[in-house]
Amino acid sequence: MAALDSGTPKHEAPEPLEGPVVATITGGTIIWFVLFLVQLPFYGWFAGHGHTWWLWTCLTGGGLGLIGVWYVRRRDAAIKRATGQQTAQAAPTE
Template sequence: MEDTPTDADTTPEVAPLDVDGVGAVAVGTAAWAVGLVLCLVLRGPLADAGNGWWTWVCLTGAVLGLAGLWYVRRRRDAYRRAATPATPDA
């Protein structure tokens, strides 16, 4: 029996792209904001179709995204402060 390489042997390890989540939350918040702008521009047709509530969903997503962005940036900064060695005062 020959020793054939498996997928686990040949697949390189992939490093995480965004460890702290700031980029992901920022992109998601921007997407909700774009959706909100589109809903505001198309307010009339959306209301005629019975989908006027989409505007409120986009507004809620953008506001919660801003809150999430504040949180993940604060968490990232705390992690960075904890990772740097403390310098003793002379």
């Protein structure tokens, strides 16, 4: 039987993907709230069939999405602040 690999990577990990993170999280949060609002008029049907968890899942997704929006906005601001500090330090002073 061949010896198992030690787990040492053979190549470097790729850089993380960066994109419109704030817009993506905001869009997903809006979708969760819209799904909640669309299902709300049918609460009686959901309750009668034991599916009220569908409503609460959408509401929870929207709530967690608000936390996510807060988090990614702060992260984005921190990244921009750090980039600005790096460029200020790299600029030659006269």
